[in-house]
Amino acid sequence: MRGLTVVTGAGDVLELNKGLLKNNTGYDLRHLFIGSEGTLGIICEAELSLVRGPGxxxxxxxxxxxxxxxxxxxxxxxxxxxxxxxxxxxxxxxxxxxxxxxxxxxxxxxxxxxxxxxxxxxxxxxxxxxxxxxxxxxxxxxxxxxxxxxxxxxxxxxxxxxxxxxxxxETLAKFRPYKQDLSVRVSRLPEFIRDVERVVARHFSNLEVVWYGHIGDGNLHLNILKPKALEADSFMECCHRAGRDIAEVVSAHGGSVSAEHGIGLLKKDWLPYSRSDSEITLMRGIKAMFDPNNIMNPDKIF
Amino acid sequence: MRGLTVVTGAGDVLELNKGLLKNNTGYDLRHLFIGSEGTLGIICEAELSLVRGPGxxxxxxxxxxxxxxxxxxxxxxxxxxxxxxxxxxxxxxxxxxxxxxxxxxxxxxxxxxxxxxxxxxxxxxxxxxxxxxxxxxxxxxxxxxxxxxxxxxxxxxxxxxxxxxxxxxETLAKFRPYKQDLSVRVSRLPEFIRDVERVVARHFSNLEVVWYGHIGDGNLHLNILKPKALEADSFMECCHRAGRDIAEVVSAHGGSVSAEHGIGLLKKDWLPYSRSDSEITLMRGIKAMFDPNNIMNPDKIF
Missing domain, CATH: 3.30.70.2190 (Alpha-Beta Plaits)
Structure with a gap:
């Protein structure tokens, strides 16, 4: 990402990095916007570097x-x-x-x-x-x-x-699965999977857990399939309780509760399992600076 | 840069990104510290990705x-x-x-x-x-x-x-050159060099300008050699005046007044030629949040 033009919640237009390859002139604000889920401002222009295609x-x-x-x-x-x-x-x-x-x-x-x-x-x-x-x-x-x-x-x-x-x-969609998008250090994966399966088993008997993902990135998609006998509401309630235990396992392994998809509304409860109180306080402060009237995608992330 | 452990000016220890490859849990504070010249806190640990060696x-x-x-x-x-x-x-x-x-x-x-x-x-x-x-x-x-x-x-x-x-x-060191470390988009280089030479010629007659650098990155090192006849003080004074004009050329071409080396004290006057007033205000706000008592490398950058 070589450059971003953004409008902040305060109405300032920022041209961040202007497409330069080398630039050491103070704090790099570009990266605050990447993954900020629209909470700091609106990205109007983005300039990307192209890489050589694969062989x-x-x-x-x-x-x-x-x-x-x-x-x-x-x-x-x-x-x-x-x-x-x-x-x-x-x-x-x-x-x-x-x-x-x-x-x-x-x-x-x-x-x-x-x-x-x-x-x-x-x-x-x-x-x-x-x-x-x-x-x-x-x-x-x-x-x-x-x-x-x-x-x-x-x-x-x-x-x-x-x-x-x-x-x-696509295959799993019909089972209306409970999904988690987790990551840990690659070397932690075996213990991490073992620990997650242990806490999931505590919440569900007769469960079907489906794992897949991008192992090379330490990123796993956990899918728990709804048993036919269980009502959708009871299943989701049970999943949410299991979700807290899974988040604790993620935290214990120094992982991320959202590897690819962001926090949004659904994962707000899990944010403190990946980010410390100090970090969340700093994030709120940054949000207040860029968006003093709280008009940019309010209530998301934290 | 996969992870940083930092102590902020407020005394908080932050473990930023924890070595993960994928992590989308709010704002990425890591990048604020990279290139912050010690003004936000002290980096205690850094974890880097290794890449394949060249062929x-x-x-x-x-x-x-x-x-x-x-x-x-x-x-x-x-x-x-x-x-x-x-x-x-x-x-x-x-x-x-x-x-x-x-x-x-x-x-x-x-x-x-x-x-x-x-x-x-x-x-x-x-x-x-x-x-x-x-x-x-x-x-x-x-x-x-x-x-x-x-x-x-x-x-x-x-x-x-x-x-x-x-x-x-090393060769140029004995000429006690006035140095600038500039970057622009690669495509802008010919016009940029032409414009810089024009403003330098305005300040110096009989000058020797030496250009070299990393063209592939749009990064040029400009060196103006001190004429033997000129006193060091007069030379530096003249260079500083030329520096302002050079910074204006950088600004007109959307470039960076410090491609590799940071702002520190020496380049504070040139910062506004690469970053807007809004950006500098935001940077000051970020500095105040991470370092409320202004104890971390004070007076640098802005």
């Missing part, structure tokens, strides 16, 4: 026995390849997608978790790259981190593998 | 007839290669460096400006890359953007070419 991409789907193994694979692959995606989903997510779409089993050996890896290569069909990938796979199998894998041979197969991941959100 | 690098020195041509070369090369540096210096800078060091002429055809280009390649000694580089050079010559060039054949030659650029700052 050739190869997509591989790996079956992994548990979350720790999944992270070992991430570490191992990251050291060797230019990863453009490292996504993850559980066997429950896969089963739901297959139920809805009729897609075939992706691997002959089922696994509790799957990692979808997309790797950039400079040269299409590069033999040295394929050799390195095969070696990486063999090492990961030898270590017990991977139980099975498939490598897309062409773009159509690559798109097919992506569908297992990309169809999850 | 093999090839270094080329190009003679260019003027600044517009230099930018055409930048654009042309950027579209075709992964540039890790695109530096620039004037013939005056080269002459001073050669005078001090006795380095040979880098090119057989002298030029008013030189561009030092560093390009990353995946494979060492890649024939296809060298072919593409030769083609690019020929096209640039055909367009009149480049008059001569040399490509380093090995690391030692690459280091030799870099010396022409890296020795400039």
């Amino acid at each position: 050739h991409r190869r997509v591989q789907l790996l079956g992994v026995p548990d979350m720790s193994a999944c992270l070992e694979v991430l570490r191992f692959y990251r050291q060797r390849f230019a990863l453009s995606a490292f996504e993850f989903f559980s066997d429950v997510a896969l089963a739901k997608v297959r139920e809805k779409t009729g897609y075939p089993l992706p691997l002959s050996t089922p696994a509790p978790f799957y990692a979808l890896v997309e790797i950039e290569t400079e040269i299409e069909g590069d033999e040295a790259f394929l050799e390195a990938l095969l070696q990486a796979f063999e090492t990961c199998c030898g270590q017990g981190w991977v139980t099975d894998a498939v490598l897309a041979e062409n773009i159509s197969q690559a798109q097919g593998l992506w569908r297992y991941r990309e169809d999850i959100s | 093999h690098r090839r270094v080329q020195l190009l003679g260019v007839p003027d600044m517009s041509a230099c930018l055409e070369v930048l654009r042309f090369y950027r579209q075709r290669f992964a540039l890790s540096a695109f530096e620039f210096f004037s013939d005056v800078a080269l002459a001073k460096v050669r005078e001090k060091t006795g380095y040979p002429l880098p090119l057989s055809t002298p030029a008013p400006f030189y561009a030092l280009v560093e390009i990353e390649t995946e494979i060492e000694g890649d024939e296809a890359f060298l072919e593409a580089l030769l083609q690019a050079f020929e096209t640039c010559c055909g367009q009149g953007w480049v008059t001569d060039a040399v490509l380093a054949e090995n690391i030692s030659q690459a280091q030799g070419l870099w010396r022409y650029r890296e020795d400039i700052s």
Whole structure:
């Protein structure tokens, strides 16, 4: 984000950073506006840097026995390849997608978790790259981190593998799931998932929890599916109580209660689990400075 | 910058972003501290992301007839290669460096400006890359953007070419130069240099202006060398008057009066040429919030 033109709640027009690449002239106010959910002012113009498009991409789907193994694979692959995606989903997510779409089993050996890896290569069909990938796979199998894998041979197969991941959100919609969009440090993920599952189990018996997300970013989407027997209202009430316990787990692991989607109204209760009282006081002060009459998207965030 | 732990002037300890890759929980206060020159608090811990090291690098020195041509070369090369540096210096800078060091002429055809280009390649000694580089050079010559060039054949030659650029700052030190560290949009550079030279010429007759810098970032280091005949005090007084006119040129081109080095005390007078009154008022308000007793590096920036 090279530059922003904003109108603050006080009516000032600010041209922030003016598209410069280097600028060290006091506080960088640009970043206050990014992710401020419209509470400081209105962004009228934004100037973005373009980056080089990705090179050739190869997509591989790996079956992994548990979350720790999944992270070992991430570490191992990251050291060797230019990863453009490292996504993850559980066997429950896969089963739901297959139920809805009729897609075939992706691997002959089922696994509790799957990692979808997309790797950039400079040269299409590069033999040295394929050799390195095969070696990486063999090492990961030898270590017990991977139980099975498939490598897309062409773009159509690559798109097919992506569908297992990309169809999850739509597939789950009919279950009216309770969703959380959480992040922690990547290294914390195994303990974090274990702790969240523990508190969720405390609130729901016979639950279906579906995990998927962007493991490479430490970002998990938690979905709790509504059991058919439970009324929607009782389910949401129960979820909200569980939500507080989940937020406590997030806090204990130094994580974020909203990785991608912001706080808005729905997550206001969880904000103090990711930001300290001092930070929230400072945020309120900043809000009051940029928007003294509280007219910019009032009551959001805090 | 993934995370900062800071102590504010109010004594609050803030753990900002906690090393997360994705976090959308209100205002991102981290970026206020980056470049705040110690005026908001003390940074106690900083967590940085590591990036992949560069691949093999090839270094080329190009003679260019003027600044517009230099930018055409930048654009042309950027579209075709992964540039890790695109530096620039004037013939005056080269002459001073050669005078001090006795380095040979880098090119057989002298030029008013030189561009030092560093390009990353995946494979060492890649024939296809060298072919593409030769083609690019020929096209640039055909367009009149480049008059001569040399490509380093090995690391030692690459280091030799870099010396022409890296020795400039030390070489100029004995002239006790008046320095400015300016940036504008890359596309503005030719008009910007022309306008700055015009106002400098108004203040100094018989001046030596030395330009060099990071053209790829729009960042120029302007050095005005003290004429031997002029007393140091008179020179600096004259420079300060010229500085105001230069700041006005920066402002007219939407640039930064301090690209890399911050404002501190020396550049306080120039701050309003890069930041508006509203921005400075907001910055003062932020300072007052984080440091209500004005104990953190007082009187700096504004």
